[in-house]
Amino acid sequence: MAASPLNNKKFKVAFILLFGILTGLQFFALQTFGIPQETALKDSAYSNIILALLCWLISNNLSFYQPTGNKYIYVIIWCMILSVGFCSILEFAFPSINPTNQQYQKFLDLSIPVRYIFSLLLIGTMAAISMLYYNQQEQQELERRKNEAEKLTKEAELASLREKLQPHFLFNSLNSISALTVSKPLEARKMVHQLSDFLRGTLRQEDSLTNLKSELAHLQLYLEIEKVRFGNRLNTLIDAQPNTLDLIIPPMLLQPIVENAIKFGLYDTLEQVTISIKAYFQAPYLIIEIINPYDAKTAHPNKGTGFGLASIQRRLQLLYNRNDLLIAHPTKNQFITTIQIPQT
Structure with missing residues (x-):
């Protein structure tokens, strides 16, 4: 009534x-x-x-x-x-x-x-x-x-996207730990602890917004694990302007993009590779660029499922109702993924 x-x-x-x-x-x-x-x-x-x-x-x-x-x-x-x-x-x-x-x-x-x-x-x-x-x-x-139904649907889809992101990285890490167990047991143990810290942080993450400082701290745990896997072949360079650290960003946004950059930057070469992460503010957006080496002659565009970038694109669309916030494009010898996070 x-x-x-x-x-x-x-x-x-x-x-x-x-x-x-x-x-x-x-x-x-x-x-x-x-x-x-x-x-x-x-x-x-x-x-x-x-x-x-x-x-x-x-x-x-x-x-x-x-x-x-x-x-x-x-x-x-x-x-x-x-x-x-x-x-x-x-x-x-x-x-x-x-x-x-x-x-x-x-x-x-x-x-x-x-x-x-x-x-x-x-x-x-x-x-x-x-x-x-x-x-x-x-x-x-x-x-x-x-609106409530749309919100619940959106939250369910966001949760589903997050759940799908984890197994691929987890399987790779477990395979690396298995390979290191005999040859380098200390590094394997270190990697287990790092993986535990990373997953514990992932479980605490929700789809509510966090700040760039927390997101980079969580990303650093992931990079430490990857450095154990790839050794001296992987170098990372994080350049975040001080005025960006308190800006908002959806949690667990950078890890799948960086994972994608490592996969396409390291898998086709035996040389050292540097993955660059740059963050700066250009009103009204927090702009983050992930740059990895790229060689059109050796790259395999169909390698993998392509789920990582697609999931990020979908998450940004669900959260901000826009489909132009992620741009990925190759240059002569680099692949650049650019994310724009609107700041209110």
């Missing part, structure tokens, strides 16, 4: 004020016809109290029943019945207000048709206002539910 408009404080004040004004106007109108003051006051007060109750009745009942299509005719009939009931009360009960005054009795009989039309207009107006109010409430409720 929708809340009645009369539960709204402003509407309730306007409702009381309206009937107060109508009572005053009716009182002065009756006096102009020579009706005694006490009789005019009782007639005005009683009739407007009854009208107010009938308006409340139809408004309250419409909260249980909302007509659609051709069923609006039922509301019109309902208003007519209530108006007939109002005039019946006037005709049979109001003569007792001043039974000895023939002038009032005659005026009462002559005013019934006018009062019927007036009451029908007033009750009908209240019915129309109530239907509009309830329809608006219903639309707002539908919109709220739609």
Whole structure:
């Protein structure tokens, strides 16, 4: 059941004020016809109290029943019945207000048709206002539910994307640990601890925004693991301007991109490779560039599933409702991935 408009404080004040004004106007109108003051006051007060109750009745009942299509005719009939009931009360009960005054009795009989039309207009107006109010409430409720459903869907998809990002890196790390267990047990042990710290931090991450400083600290755990895997072949250079460290960024955004850069930068060469990460602010965006070596002759564009960058693109689209915040393009000997994070 929708809340009645009369539960709204402003509407309730306007409702009381309206009937107060109508009572005053009716009182002065009756006096102009020579009706005694006490009789005019009782007639005005009683009739407007009854009208107010009938308006409340139809408004309250419409909260249980909302007509659609051709069923609006039922509301019109309902208003007519209530108006007939109002005039019946006037005709049979109001003569007792001043039974000895023939002038009032005659005026009462002559005013019934006018009062019927007036009451029908007033009750009908209240019915129309109530239907509009309830329809608006219903639309707002539908919109709220739609937004909640979209939010839940978005959160579920974001959670799914995050869950899909982890296994690929985890399997590679476990394979590396397995390979190091015999040849370099100390490094294998170190890598286990680093992997544990990284995964513990990942579990604490949510899809609420974090700052770049925390994201880089988490990324550093990942890079330490990768340096154990690749040894001296992997160098990383992180250049984040001081004014960017407190800027917001979705968590776990950089790791899959850097993983992608390592995969395409190191897998096709035995030489040392430097992965560069640059962060700077260019209002209104935090801009992050991940740069890895690239050789068009040896690169394999179809290698892997391509899920890493695609997932980041999708996350940014879900969070910011834009699909132009990630740009990846090769140059002559570099592959540059650029992310723009809007700052509010």
